[in-house]
Amino acid sequence: MTRLHDSALSRPRLIGGYVLTVLPSLMILYSGTMKLFMAPSMVNNMAELGLEAATIWIGLIELGVMVLYWIPLTSNLGFCLLSAYLGGIIVAELMTGSPAVGLTLATIFYTGTFLRKPSLFGLNF
Secondary structure (H helix, E strand, C coil), X not given: CCCCCCCCCCHHHHHHHHHHHHHHHHHHHHHHHHHHCCCHHHHHHHHHCCCHHHHHHHHHHHHHHHHHHHCHHHHHHHHHHHHHHHHHHHHHHXXXXXXHHXXXXXXXXXXXXXXXXXHXXXXXX
């Protein structure tokens, strides 16, 4: 059975991994929801990038990728898609001059996923 974490990992490692993946997941879910409902702050941010017309689609992509990531059977695919999406966040923030949030979000997310699923990275320790 596919699981959201590898077996035989210590309890503190699993707890740390889940905490470090749930926090950025909630931030991405919040962002996707705000884009889906066309919150003025999100529309302004997307307009700054020239993507105002695609705001709803980008919100749907965010929510869809998060759903794939948290379903055990599709979590590896969700991780790959979310990695690509986080790269896009970093590029968009570089275009606006401040990549700190995207880099922080990606680092926390990757660390948490590594703690829970080291086999996904080709490592087993």
